[in-house]
Amino acid sequence: MRIHLKIKRYHPEWDREPQLKDYYLDIRSDLTVLETLIQLKEEEEGGLALRYSCRSAICGSCTMRINGSEKLACQTSVREEYERFEALKIEPLSNAPVIKDLVVDQAPFWGKLGEVSPWLHSEILKETPADQAGFPKEAFNEFHNVDACIMCGACASACNSLEVSSGFMGPAALAKAYRFVADPREAGQEKKKRLRALVEPNGIWDCVRCNFCVEVCPKDVKPMEAIIRLRREALKAGLGDSPAGRHITAFVNIVKKEGRLNEGLQPLKMLWKSPEKLLQVFPLALKMWVRGKLPFIWHWPIKGIRSIRKIFKVRGF
Ligand code: SF4
Ligand code: SF4
Ligand code: FES
Numbered sequence: 290m291r292i293h294l295k296i297k298r299y300h301p302e303w304d305r306e307p308q309l310k311d312y313y314l315d316i317r318s319d320l321t322v323l324e325t326l327i328q329l330k331e332e333e334e335g336g337l338a339l340r341y342s343c344r345s346a347i348c349g350s351c352t353m354r355i356n357g358s359e360k361l362a363c364q365t366s367v368r369e370e371y372e373r374f375e376a377l378k379i380e381p382l383s384n385a386p387v388i389k390d391l392v393v394d395q396a397p398f399w400g401k402l403g404e405v406s407p408w409l410h411s412e413i414l415k416e417t418p419a420d421q422a423g424f425p426k427e428a429f430n431e432f433h434n435v436d437a438c439i440m441c442g443a444c445a446s447a448c449n450s451l452e453v454s455s456g457f458m459g460p461a462a463l464a465k466a467y468r469f470v471a472d473p474r475e476a477g478q479e480k481k482k483r484l485r486a487l488v489e490p491n492g493i494w495d496c497v498r499c500n501f502c503v504e505v506c507p508k509d510v511k512p513m514e515a516i517i518r519l520r521r522e523a524l525k526a527g528l529g530d531s532p533a534g535r536h537i538t539a540f541v542n543i544v545k546k547e548g549r550l551n552e553g554l555q556p557l558k559m560l561w562k563s564p565e566k567l568l569q570v571f572p573l574a575l576k577m578w579v580r581g582k583l584p585f586i587w588h589w590p591i592k593g594i595r596s597i598r599k600i601f602k603v604r605g606f
Contacts, residue, residue, distance in 0.1 A: 323362035349441030359443035382446035444502035460502035460512030467515035494533035548591035553584040
């Protein structure tokens with residue numbers, strides 16, 4: 290099979306900007322993208338820089354953007370990509386500085402993982418295999434997804450929030466943080482300490498729930514779900530006192546009281562503790578009021594509010 294590859298190349302000493310270069314290659318139709326790139330390197334482009342190690346979807350080092358989304362090159366079939374996209378466009382990961390060609394600097398990614406201190410803080414007194422065997426299996430089910438992470442960085446590259454805010458801790462680090470908050474061996478005060486750090490700016494409330502991290506993860510870690518669970522844990526621990534935390538509690542309380550969202554009251558309940566933010570939205574509120582678009586903040590509960598409240602009661606709110 291003859292293929293046309295477009296590869297984003299960048300040499301730090303020669304190029305101002307990365308640029309797409311075209312290559313044509315005869316390959317066996319059962320090759321993976323990684324095998325194809327290795328063949329290209331051996332036959333034509335010895336200088337092409339890429340990372341790989343295990344070639345078996347284990348080490349996570351060969352992640353790159355293939356036809357616009359993050360994939361492990363060693364488990365992506367060239368034939369399937371060609372059938373789907375009629376092309377093979379290969380780029381380095383996003384949201385990380387490019388060192389050369391397809392190799393990016395993963396130091397910020399690893400630094401953020403380090404920030405969540407991914408180990409148990411509580412002293413484990415009983416560590417013999419027999420004691421560990423007594424550890425309830427269902428407790429592992431809580432976080433087994435996260436333990437499947439191979440630190441490939443695909444989620445961080447796809448993350449919308451990281452794209453606009455490089456300080457955001459990112460999906461992999463937050464998923465790892467959840468793993469230790471969910472671990473029953475971690476003491477209550479340590480969990481709370483972790484949660485307190487995670488509700489700070491750049492933490493759990495900065496995720497915009499785009500779901501991209503879930504879509505691209507090759508190991509079904511579902512980082513966004515872990516972040517949602519962390520948010521629930523933070524609210525349960527009484528750490529919802531931020532605009533984003535108050536957004537959720539205000540939403541729930543308003544719907545419970547009135548049976549529907551009150552768009553006039555919601556921002557007030559969110560921002561009443563931050564007068565400077567209220568002042569920022571005031572000009573917009575004034576414009577809306579002048580044009581008759583500002584919803585009234587006082588509503589009667591809807592007909593059938595009792596049924597709505599019953600739903601809340603059943604769900605434990
Ligand atoms: S869901 Fe959140 S963490 Fe995941 S990619 Fe989107 S913004 Fe990033
Ligand atoms: S969560 Fe998934 S995508 Fe993110 S680093 Fe781990 S394995 Fe890769
Ligand atoms: S080379 Fe290890 S995951 Fe692809």
